[in-house]
Amino acid sequence: MARKADKYADQFPEAALAPAERLQFMNRFTVARASTCISCGTCASLCPYGVHKRIEGHAKILPPDDRGCIGPSCEVNYFFCVANCPTNSLSVKQSDNYLALGDPRWSAEMILATWAQAETGEPLPLDHPGNVGRSGGGFDKLYFKLPEKAQGFDPEKMSTAIELNRRREGTRISIPIPVYGGGMSFGSVSVSTMLSRMKAAKMWRTFVSTGEGGYPDALIPYKAHVITQIATGLFGVREETIQRALILEFKYAQGAKPGLGGHLLHEKNTPEVARMREAVPYTSLFSPFPFHSVYSVEDHKKHLDWARAINPKALLSVKVSTPNDVEMVSVGSYYAGAHIVHLDGGYGGTGAAPEIAKKNIAMPIEYAIHKVHSFLINEGIRDQVTLVASGGLRTALDVAKAIALGADGAVIGTSDLVAIGCVRCGNCESGRGCPRGIATTDPELQAIIDSDWGSMRVYNMYKAWRLQWLDLLNRLGMTDISELRGRTDLLRHADHPAKEVGK
Amino acid sequence: MFKRYHIPIKVVPGRAPPVPKFVITRAANCINCGKCEKACIFGVHKRSEQDSRKMADPINHLCKNCFRCIADCPQRALTMAAGEEYRSLGRGVWTSLRLATMWSESETGKIPVFGAGYRGMFAGPNYDGMWTDMSEIVRPTRDGIHGREVISTSVDIGRKVLSLEFDQSNALKSDVPPLIELPVPVVLDVTRLRSSNENIIIGCARAADNLGSLLFVHPEKVPSEVMAQAGSHIVPVYPVGTELDSIEIPLSTRMIEIEAGSSWKDDVKNFDKWFPGVVLALRIKAGKGVEDTVLDMVRSKVAVAHVDYDDQGSEEGQGDTRHAMESLRAIHKTMVTKGIRDKIAVIAGGGIAAAEHVPKTIISGADAVVLESAIEVALECRNCVTCSLGSCPVSITGAAPDWVEGRVTNLVGAWRDQMLEVLGAMGIREVRRLRGEVGRAIYFDDLERDLLAALEGGAKNG
Numbered sequence: 001m002a003r004k005a006d007k008y009a010d011q012f013p014e015a016a017l018a019p020a021e022r023l024q025f026m027n028r029f030t031v032a033r034a035s036t037c038i039s040c041g042t043c044a045s046l047c048p049y050g051v052h053k054r055i056e057g058h059a060k061i062l063p064p065d066d067r068g069c070i071g072p073s074c075e076v077n078y079f080f081c082v083a084n085c086p087t088n089s090l091s092v093k094q095s096d097n098y099l100a101l102g103d104p105r106w107s108a109e110m111i112l113a114t115w116a117q118a119e120t121g122e123p124l125p126l127d128h129p130g131n132v133g134r135s136g137g138g139f140d141k142l143y144f145k146l147p148e149k150a151q152g153f154d155p156e157k158m159s160t161a162i163e164l165n166r167r168r169e170g171t172r173i174s175i176p177i178p179v180y181g182g183g184m185s186f187g188s189v190s191v192s193t194m195l196s197r198m199k200a201a202k203m204w205r206t207f208v209s210t211g212e213g214g215y216p217d218a219l220i221p222y223k224a225h226v227i228t229q230i231a232t233g234l235f236g237v238r239e240e241t242i243q244r245a246l247i248l249e250f251k252y253a254q255g256a257k258p259g260l261g262g263h264l265l266h267e268k269n270t271p272e273v274a275r276m277r278e279a280v281p282y283t284s285l286f287s288p289f290p291f292h293s294v295y296s297v298e299d300h301k302k303h304l305d306w307a308r309a310i311n312p313k314a315l316l317s318v319k320v321s322t323p324n325d326v327e328m329v330s331v332g333s334y335y336a337g338a339h340i341v342h343l344d345g346g347y348g349g350t351g352a353a354p355e356i357a358k359k360n361i362a363m364p365i366e367y368a369i370h371k372v373h374s375f376l377i378n379e380g381i382r383d384q385v386t387l388v389a390s391g392g393l394r395t396a397l398d399v400a401k402a403i404a405l406g407a408d409g410a411v412i413g414t415s416d417l418v419a420i421g422c423v424r425c426g427n428c429e430s431g432r433g434c435p436r437g438i439a440t441t442d443p444e445l446q447a448i449i450d451s452d453w454g455s456m457r458v459y460n461m462y463k464a465w466r467l468q469w470l471d472l473l474n475r476l477g478m479t480d481i482s483e484l485r486g487r488t489d490l491l492r493h494a495d496h497p498a499k500e501v502g503k
Numbered sequence: 504m505f506k507r508y509h510i511p512i513k514v515v516p517g518r519a520p521p522v523p524k525f526v527i528t529r530a531a532n533c534i535n536c537g538k539c540e541k542a543c544i545f546g547v548h549k550r551s552e553q554d555s556r557k558m559a560d561p562i563n564h565l566c567k568n569c570f571r572c573i574a575d576c577p578q579r580a581l582t583m584a585a586g587e588e589y590r591s592l593g594r595g596v597w598t599s600l601r602l603a604t605m606w607s608e609s610e611t612g613k614i615p616v617f618g619a620g621y622r623g624m625f626a627g628p629n630y631d632g633m634w635t636d637m638s639e640i641v642r643p644t645r646d647g648i649h650g651r652e653v654i655s656t657s658v659d660i661g662r663k664v665l666s667l668e669f670d671q672s673n674a675l676k677s678d679v680p681p682l683i684e685l686p687v688p689v690v691l692d693v694t695r696l697r698s699s700n701e702n703i704i705i706g707c708a709r710a711a712d713n714l715g716s717l718l719f720v721h722p723e724k725v726p727s728e729v730m731a732q733a734g735s736h737i738v739p740v741y742p743v744g745t746e747l748d749s750i751e752i753p754l755s756t757r758m759i760e761i762e763a764g765s766s767w768k769d770d771v772k773n774f775d776k777w778f779p780g781v782v783l784a785l786r787i788k789a790g791k792g793v794e795d796t797v798l799d800m801v802r803s804k805v806a807v808a809h810v811d812y813d814d815q816g817s818e819e820g821q822g823d824t825r826h827a828m829e830s831l832r833a834i835h836k837t838m839v840t841k842g843i844r845d846k847i848a849v850i851a852g853g854g855i856a857a858a859e860h861v862p863k864t865i866i867s868g869a870d871a872v873v874l875e876s877a878i879e880v881a882l883e884c885r886n887c888v889t890c891s892l893g894s895c896p897v898s899i900t901g902a903a904p905d906w907v908e909g910r911v912t913n914l915v916g917a918w919r920d921q922m923l924e925v926l927g928a929m930g931i932r933e934v935r936r937l938r939g940e941v942g943r944a945i946y947f948d949d950l951e952r953d954l955l956a957a958l959e960g961g962a963k964n965g
Contacts, residue, residue: 025574030582063532065579096584097573100525103622137625137947252639256620259637259928261646263616288646289927290639300640323637324945332641346634349620355604356614356921358621360859361928362637367950370957377963392620406963414620425568428618435544435569439618445544486963496955 012176013203015121015463018456022436022448023115023421026108029071030095031064031081037089046079066095104135105347106414106424110394117464118419118457124396124464126471131397138347138366139398141494146475153474160469160481162409164247164315165339167384171313173246175206177466178409178481179399181416182344182390183229183251183319185213186236187264187273187285188351188428189417189439190446196454197416198222203459209249209411212262212287214276215241227317230307232261233287235277242310249317249342250303252290255391256350258321258362261287263352265430270441301336308337315339322346322368322391327375330385334376340386342411343368348391349414351439352429365391366405373406373486396465400472406486419461420454508656508686510916511713512612515909519883519897522603523563523586527572533558533580539572548572595815596630596856597876597886604857605914609881612913614920629816629826630863632947637928646927654926655933656919658688658870660717660758661782662806663845680806681780683757685716687919688871688934689861691911692719692852694740695811695875697890700900705729706907707878711736713912719760719809719873722752738784748777760784760809763796768803775804782806784850789818789830794837800847801838807848810834810869814876816854827851828867835868835939844939856880858921868939874915881914882907 031051039061043052049068054061072092074080082090102108113130117123124130126146133140164173181197188211195218201208202225209227210219214236219226228245230237232252242248253259264273264285274281294300304316317340318333320326330341345365346358369389376382389402390411399410418424421436433440437448469481478484527547535558539548547566551559563586573581592599600623604615626632646652661682668676691707693699704724711718712733722730722739730737734755741750743764752759759778761770763785774783784807785800787793797808810831811819818824825833831851838844851864852873864872880886883897890899926934929943937943 022571022574025570063530063579096528096582097570100568100583100585101570104624105620105622135623135625140625253637259639259930260924265616288651290646292646294640297641320639321637323639324943325638325641329640347621347625351618352616353618354614354616354921354924356858357924357928359623360633360863361635361925363634363945363950364625367954370954374957374963405957423568423570424619424622425570426617426619426622427567427569429616432544434618435567435571488957488963489961491958493955493958 012463013459015460016456017120018453018460019119020421020453020457023119024067026097026101026112027066027069027095028098029066029069029092031066031069032091032093033061033064034089034091036087037061037085038087040086042084042086043081043090046084047081048079052081102424105133105392106394106418107133111418111424114395114415114418114461115421118461121460121463123467123471126397126468126475131395133394138364138392139394139401142366142401142491143494144397144400144404144472144476145490145492146472147477149475153470155467155470158470158473158479160466160473162386162482164386166386166408167339170339171246171315173315175204175409177204177206177462178403178469179412179462179465180206180227180388180409181208182349182411182413183209183211183227183231183249184349184351184413184417184439185211185229185262185264186216186276187213187268187270187441190437190441190449191216191218192446192449192451192454193417193420193438194219195222195451196420196449197458198225199451199455200416200458200462201225203455204462207247210241212236212251213264213273215244216276220244229319231287232289232291233277233285235279235285235287239310242307242314245311245314247315247317247340248307248311249319249340250291250307250338251319252294253319253321253344253362254350254353255321255344255346255348255362255365257353257357258323258344258346259289260354260357261289263350263354263429265352267430268351268433268441273441297332297336300332304337317342317388319344322362322365324363326363326368327372330372330376330387331379331381334381334385338385340388341372342388342390343372343407344411345389345391349417350428365389365393365402369402369405369407370488377486396468397472399465400469400484401491403481403484404487404491406488408482408485415461416458419457420449421457507653508715510612510687510912510919512913512916513909514611515609515906515913517606517610517883518902518906521564522589522592522885523566524589524603525566525568526563526584526586527561527566528582528584529558529561530578530580530582532578533576534578536577538575538577539581542571542575544571545569593886596854597814597880598856601857602880602886605877605880606883608858608917609883609910609914612916614917614924626947629828630860633828633863633866634945635859635862635866635925635929636943636945638930652927653932654923655935656687656922656926657933658685658848658935658938659683660685660807660848660850660871662804662847665843665845680775680804681757681782683717683782685871687714687716687915688865688922689714689915689918690717690719690738690850690871690873691878692873692875693878694719694721695852696879697888698879698884698895698899699724701726702900702902702904703878703882703907705904706902707911708733708737709904709908710911710915713908714915716915717758740786747771747774752778752781756781758782758784758807760786760807763787768799771803771805784809786811789825789827789851789853790820791818791823793818793830794834797834797847797849798837798841801843805847807850808834809873810849810851812851812853814853816856816860827854827864831864831867831869832939832941839939858918859925861918862922862925862934862937863944865934865937866940866944870938877914878911881910 212231428439
């Protein structure tokens with residue numbers, strides 16, 4: 001069953017363009033044309049971005065299509081329309097649409113940059129504003145100390161692969177990129193969304209977790225890339241879904257609602273979802289917290305042993321949240337037999353969670369990673385644990401920062417959704433669900449997402465991310481991403497510039 | 504028989520027009536094709552009822568920021584902007600998001616649940632830089648959120664004796680002072696509200712009755728029929744300088760509060776003699792050395808220290824004022840060090856602007872939390888402080904008592920449920936055990952210090 005991934009992943013398909021008409025709406029700038037315009041057509045003849053147009057034979061010029069506009073910084077160009085307008089009828093400013101998109105964690109720039117990467121597979125420059133949010137803390141305050149651009153860059157000789165089993169025994173699985181897909185249940189998202197992620201995972205030879213809503217049959221063709229999640233509600237967990245998987249994930253807690261069970265509000269629990277979960281349709285499903293069979297590390301071991309008895313070859317992952325004693329939980333998980341310790345931080349994604357839990361319960365992931373990493377080193381078992389982090393990792397650089405803080409890799413959820421067109425409006429929880437057809441079970445809405453198109457978008461995003469990791473490794477003089485693990489000395493904190501002098 | 508505590512919530516719609524978070528503008532080049540109506544699943548865009556050839560003005564408060572209409576408009580005639588009015592709401596800890604959240608909690612009585620992850624700032628000052636702990640695997644946890652396990656939110660307000668003494672015949676010798684058990688660690692206070700009137704007081708008194716809690720109010724403002732109906736839930740508050748021996752209280756009164764003046768020690772000297780069986784609360788302004796004042800209150804046998812913070816949750820005064828987070832911690836610690844913490848109950852008000860502030864205030868060391876401005880926000884107050892000029896955009900004083908009762912009950916109901924979430928996550932089965940549990944809280948400063956140490960400490964590749 002051993003699966004050896006190519007250490008140097010150079011034979012992955014090229015990124016293929018995956019554009020979407022419905023994601024082309026955003027205009028960063030608004031170009032306003034006053035009524036004093038005489039439709040002389042100067043602007044139309046000047047603008048190379050197609051903002052100003054006149055239909056052949058029409059007397060009046062069309063209203064500006066400002067999606068292509070590059071904004072006031074255009075003033076250095078000879079073709080700047082505002083300066084060239086003979087009647088001073090044009091003005092340019094930042095658009096209201098742009099200001100209404102996103103939030104401090106996922107800034108408008110970050111959403112647009114993720115869409116662009118998903119469309120083209122082209123990486124962002126490491127200092128691109130789309131790589132950092134404006135939440136004023138954590139990853140958004142951590143930067144790499146980058147040396148000057150290094151010469152000679154041979155991506156063929158560089159590796160971003162990580163091992164998922166660092167124990168001496170058991171199935172060996174490595175994945176060519178240091179990320180796999182986090183659990184998003186059937187019910188919280190549609191089957192097309194799940195399939196988009198699974199197909200991309202197949203192309204990348206990595207994995208995606210089912211989430212706690214069961215294992216829809218549509219995923220069976222991708223079973224070599226599916227992680228079966230066993231969560232507290234045990235929704236849809238069956239012997240065959242456990243036996244089918246190469247990795248089993250025990251979800252003790254989810255970062256966005258630590259200490260609370262999963263939430264699926266009644267409107268999204270459609271008959272198909274209910275059948276999968278063996279529940280009554282249109283009732284709200286709150287899975288319990290905790291596993292009532294686990295009240296100690298000894299119970300936890302029994303739990304893992306039970307899964308191992310059903311599927312002896314599978315790797316075991318334990319997904320826990322980030323309380324004060326997260327390092328004890330991690331050590332306990334290791335001694336109970338887990339291969340992967342998965343820390344899910346408080347600022348992670350969710351289909352539905354109480355607002356109070358998202359901000360106020362358990363610590364942000366940035367702090368937990370290093371806490372656990374150092375503790376495992378002191379215990380002398382760091383080299384036998386695969387530590388993965390999730391919960392608020394949005395970009396390639398967030399993943400790299402998490403690795404520098406001490407993780408082996410990362411688990412990604414929300415970014416996948418943004419890649420397939422999520423605008424982060426935050427209405428996944430109720431009603432018909434997602435207006436953009438992603439986190440919904442509404443038959444009409446979910447038809448918006450075509451899983452082939454979606455998988456290409458997710459694939460492209462990771463293609464772009466991988467190139468950014470290679471760029472970063474090259475700048476840091478490394479050839480393997482595992483060299484980056486725990487290199488906190490390469491990070492600086494933007495609020496404490498003095499501290500880096502001592503280095 | 505055991506009766507489970509239950510807060511009666513029901514939907515109580517707002518009276519004022521909603522404040523839209525997003526405003527959609529339709530430009531003049533709209534061709535009324537109706538694609539936006541098809542695109543919007545929230546019903547923002549509708550055809551005009553007067554003239555179905557035209558689109559009506561967008562119903563902005565239904566907009567949820569999904570951009571579908573913007574993307575689908577063939578004319579690019581639609582623009583979405585963050586609502587001006589929404590963005591200008593609130594000051595300091597009373598952010599626009601918190602106001603809107605409280606309005607919806609007061610309307611529905613439900614826990615706000617939304618999709619997508621956390622969307623705000625990473626951390627902030629005081630309570631915004633504090634996380635509560637949770638427990639998993641290695642510690643027993645509680646599943647109280649949906650009533651599967653009982654979590655108690657009861658607290659004791661009053662003075663406790665630290666041990667009981669009995670005589671030879673096993674009869675109780677100790678003098679046991681009166682104690683009030685509240686089923687929820689939240690009390691209401693209208694004495695500092697900018698816009699309290701008779702209807703609001705009646706509504707709040709009934710809400711306190713629904714909740715089994717207390718309402719702090721100046722007694723002369725309480726209509727006599729309310730006093731008769733809900734007297735045991737009303738705490739009369741007497742201003743500085745009131746002669747205690749001159750006041751008359753109904754038999755149902757369980758607690759009396761006096762505002763502390765310079766001679767408060769003399770004022771309260773004979774309280775037990777004059778008002779046996781009644782709990783004495785003393786109200787003080789938080790400020791420098793507040794912990795010593797509370798210590799003096801224990802010596803003077805005051806049962807409840809009611810500590811007032813300003814509406815941002817800070818001590819009053821100039822210069823080095825502490826936030827309640829530190830100030831309460833100092834009070835609690837002083838009492839614990841002297842071994843007398845249970846000889847007084849501490850209740851704290853001011854700056855309580857969100858559900859999470861209740862458990863956070865209790866963790867900092869209070870026994871219960873006093874709601875003040877939050878009551879006004881439940882009544883749709885926009886925190887615009889024009890009330891001092893005699894005008895109110897939501898005419899809060901026109902609210903009927905029933906409406907006030909429902910809104911305030913809902914708010915406390917939603918907040919209690921959210922406290923259950925926090926307690927359940929922490930594996931704590933009663934809120935009494937939360938008091939002063941700073942070990943179960945996580946502070947930004949500590950985490951940040953550890954992170955910086957890690958950045959300076961160098962590589963550990965493992």
